[in-house]
Amino acid sequence: MASSSDHASNEIALERQKAILSRKPTEAGLMANAIRALAIDGVEKAKSGHPGMPMGMADVATALWTKFMKYDAADPHWPDRDRFILSAGHGSMLLYSLLHLTGYEHMTIEDLKQFRQLGSHTAGHPERGEHPAIEMTTGPLGQGISAATGFALAERMMAARFGKSLVDHRTWVIASDGDMMEGVSHESCAIAGHLALNKLTVLYDDNSISIDGSTALAMTDDVLKRYAGYGWATKRIDGHDPAQIEAAIQFAMRSRKPTIIACRTIIGFGAPHKAGTSSTHGSPLGPEEAAAAKAMLGWTAPPFSVPPEILKPWREAGARGEGARRAWLKRHASNKQKAEFDRVLNGDLPTGYAEAMTALREKIVAEKPNLATRQASQLALDALVPVVPEMVGGSADLTPSNNTFVKSMGTCVPGDYSGRYIHFGVREHGMAACLNGLALHGGLIPYGGTFFIFSDYCRPAIRLAAIMRARPILVLTHDSIGLGEDGPTHQPVEHLASFRAMPNVLVLRPGDTLETAECWDIALHHKDGPTLMILSRQAMPALPRQHGSENLSARGGYVVADTEGPRKATLIATGSEVAIAVAARDALAKEGIGVAVVSVPSFELFGRQDEVYRTDVLGLAPRIGIEAAVGFGWERLLGETGTFIGMHSFGASAPYQKLYDHFGITPAAVVAAVKSKL
């Protein structure tokens, strides 16, 4: 089925390839062939990988990395480097080849030979952390181009704060047809267009091929017309013509809008038989076609080697940025804001933070407010945002519901990026991906709000943050049937379980105003992964806990109220259900039945406590778990004999008190469960 459409593209591509290769090779062309040869070799040796994209985009990447992009291979950490995002992450050999050719440390020929092997720097897709020049993990389509919006926005926000002298760089993206088709790119690129992020440039590998065959099988939309609709500048070029590539990049650098350059390329460029077909996309060329491709390109060097006359200009290109970097270092050293700039880049909280947190804590302990935790979160933000200038935030069009706006922030608008609040529109996934870029860029602590239910829309971006150990904070309100009338489509029941199952994610569900402040404290200190703040729509009373100065939520779980005598049962709850447990405890106490209440704002943090502490908290008495969500995974806390009171289905539409009654999540149900265990 795919073969007939593939066949047609193949014939056209081979004709075009022949015409291009009949021209006299330029130095740029020879340099690009080094990428092609290394990509072929890497994939052949691994017997797995994607040679087609690196071969197709080699000319574009060569122009960018040898003439335009600002970087210095000697220092991948230089804060004012341009950011390069390989959104089409399957073409990872393109990036690895570039890093090797331009002379980055830790990207030797030996590393290229270890492509896709356990423990190498050269994983199947670029993985943040495997090499310092990998700005982010890419592979899931749409995520790179969308995080790039965040990188580009971070640059504008940081420049607004620290000035052009310290912050003045660009964001470059190589993206594929798949990136264009993914919905998240629609969302993020609409944001980029709205905010006029003109230093963002997307080089779109417009090769007409996807895995099923020709893109004509499924993709007939006019991509550039669409981007023009978003307010982007657009350009279409021959992706194998160096002059057109250079002119287009210069056009992008002058543009007052973000720019997309559709580069018409031949996938697998150089392969004499397979070029222009999906067979070069995700499989090795095979020894014969690989050899024939090198012959066709006039590449005679042995596998995994680059002739010195080609390596030399590459290495020179890799050092092109040295002067700029040294000049920047000088400016940085004498900049009045140096200390502050370094602080935010390190991700350290400012002086004044601890005081503000202590004051907030004392105020809450004194006033014991009866607030929804989303309002408690507003209280915390009101106290902390003014003293933590690197906090930037927004909402996916639910600002008044998420309580995410603090007046002093100002709004970030096209052309003026000094405002710290971002209206993301009804674009949850685009927002979450953008938060990843804001967090990865450095210098900012980003948060974004939506309803907890719409974390489903954000999930691929949150997972990527977790893999990368990036630190976006998601403010997820309306966290259960407590949402009430909007009904089951808006009531999370499985979401807590689904994120507790995801590695590296910190899920926090505070049970009152004080716990909410504590959870914000945890989130702001949590540098190595995403934090989800799970907050209620409805109000809840202050918990009757002891008020020392310790952040008890940081333990993950703790005893809110114990018995005087021996425990008859332990009630374990989170969020809005802790109050239900407390009410049940009070009722039981009147009957002389002593039970303890344990609040567990975070399964993850509680799981990290030592066995002694955990056993001490959970106790040996029968356990009752209470959470307005499905019980999947609660066995971990309850054991085999525990009882879970929560949801066993989707929710329903009604005032929330009625729903709690209807689904049997009430103090009376808890009391009955305890008594059944006596």
Add this chain to the structure above:
Amino acid sequence: MASSSDHASNEIALERQKAILSRKPTEAGLMANAIRALAIDGVEKAKSGHPGMPMGMADVATALWTKFMKYDAADPHWPDRDRFILSAGHGSMLLYSLLHLTGYEHMTIEDLKQFRQLGSHTAGHPERGEHPAIEMTTGPLGQGISAATGFALAERMMAARFGKSLVDHRTWVIASDGDMMEGVSHESCAIAGHLALNKLTVLYDDNSISIDGSTALAMTDDVLKRYAGYGWATKRIDGHDPAQIEAAIQFAMRSRKPTIIACRTIIGFGAPHKAGTSSTHGSPLGPEEAAAAKAMLGWTAPPFSVPPEILKPWREAGARGEGARRAWLKRHASNKQKAEFDRVLNGDLPTGYAEAMTALREKIVAEKPNLATRQASQLALDALVPVVPEMVGGSADLTPSNNTFVKSMGTCVPGDYSGRYIHFGVREHGMAACLNGLALHGGLIPYGGTFFIFSDYCRPAIRLAAIMRARPILVLTHDSIGLGEDGPTHQPVEHLASFRAMPNVLVLRPGDTLETAECWDIALHHKDGPTLMILSRQAMPALPRQHGSENLSARGGYVVADTEGPRKATLIATGSEVAIAVAARDALAKEGIGVAVVSVPSFELFGRQDEVYRTDVLGLAPRIGIEAAVGFGWERLLGETGTFIGMHSFGASAPYQKLYDHFGITPAAVVAAVKSKL
């Protein structure tokens, strides 16, 4: 922050509203006011809801429902009715008002008074199943408009099979700014444009208002330019001018492309102070503004009542389709394909199905093939698709990897919908939403393939299918670290847990070729919810189980291989890890240690078995669980003393055998775990 932009739109809106209301009221206008009045009353009484959209779109909806849409309020089940999808589901009072006014059963004034109350037909958002005329559940933005692509495609596919005489209807959507911003609509509308689904019409409520305030805060893209890029016909009209509305709908009905009509409306039309502001979006107007709005509209009837002179033309409109329906019933009664048409609409499997399944089963039992379960799935599809003509399928551009294409299907292309295979492009979410529409329309059993990891992208659509109890089948291959070199971004670890936690979802992870065939058998019989087929990339041997004719997978879990004497341990595994358990069992048997192996292709189905069966299968010996995924939720099977062998982090990039060794998911690890329990 929102207030200043809101203020500006408010002033403009109030001016425009005044001008419109100064014209002499038409009958259509009076009829539209009935919608407005009922929407106001419903929301006021519930003290919760969204009056702004119904008031804004009342004129458009009145034109559609009184002059163009084909339906007969006397029979909401008429198969050839036009489908109406309220993608902007928060405006549910619009739909409920229409159903009441046009005379549908079970939508009395009393029902409208019960808006948003427990157990009513009139939930906060339209819920499929609450009333037969609600085609689907909507509310999560982007889902309705995207499922509508599936409805429209189903009509074309059914018409290709059964002819225009039985199938010839349209799909109408009312969508909001939020629908336009959501990425899933980008994906699905690109599919609709590609497939030239010209009987799909979107009435876009272009009211310039979202929750944060004016859409100018975040949404400055040119929506119609974008849709033109997708290959849609576009039109912009005044959404309060009946003549323009009618002309635009007629334009859409003549179009050879799908059509979007941007209806410039005033949100909360009629409200003398709040019209044109976000304050009418999601809250009651309040008694004063409600009364003033009715006065401004000239509406003098008491709350929840419609004057007979206005109700009469509405009821006549609701009966407009009676003639067409009776004519259809006659054609249907005499149609040669009547029995087959009725069968597929009932969702019954055809004669010949059982035979084909038996033959497949016998072939597998005889040949014991060593296949990846994705290949086993191909084998099943090759056998079943030819005898089940209502099966239609596709892939999100991973056809050769998902093994979803069967040659005899033919490909569905623009203008010829007789092919049963759909190239969805790299649009997982759009595909999943489209599958929902294909399933809900009736007459088709749709499946769609992607990598299991990308189920994250599909999640909101799968959840909606689960709430609606719709029956898409997701074919999710490359289900674990068994994927190998592509690395952690492509290796699901938490996905099994995350879907096992979701109500109404059937998760099936077969462990060999026979179980895969059995799981397809389960999926094709499963009418009341989505089924996820979780399939491996890598090959696995046939399991050494007894081969009666019973579908053992349908039990959810069963003993693959027992001991002769007493069990020393029970090894419980799913999918590709059952073979690891079997290998461990064989190794232990050599040492005289008897352990049983239990395969659990479905937690859900196993959970539905009676206690006796479950205990019998799981046994009382120590339990070891083995799954190449996180153990979250496994406590349910393992109890407190069980041991879980699986993943505790994200995966890595390497050949898959190395990964199984690296993460310690091996027969040796199982053997060691068993010995530690002896």
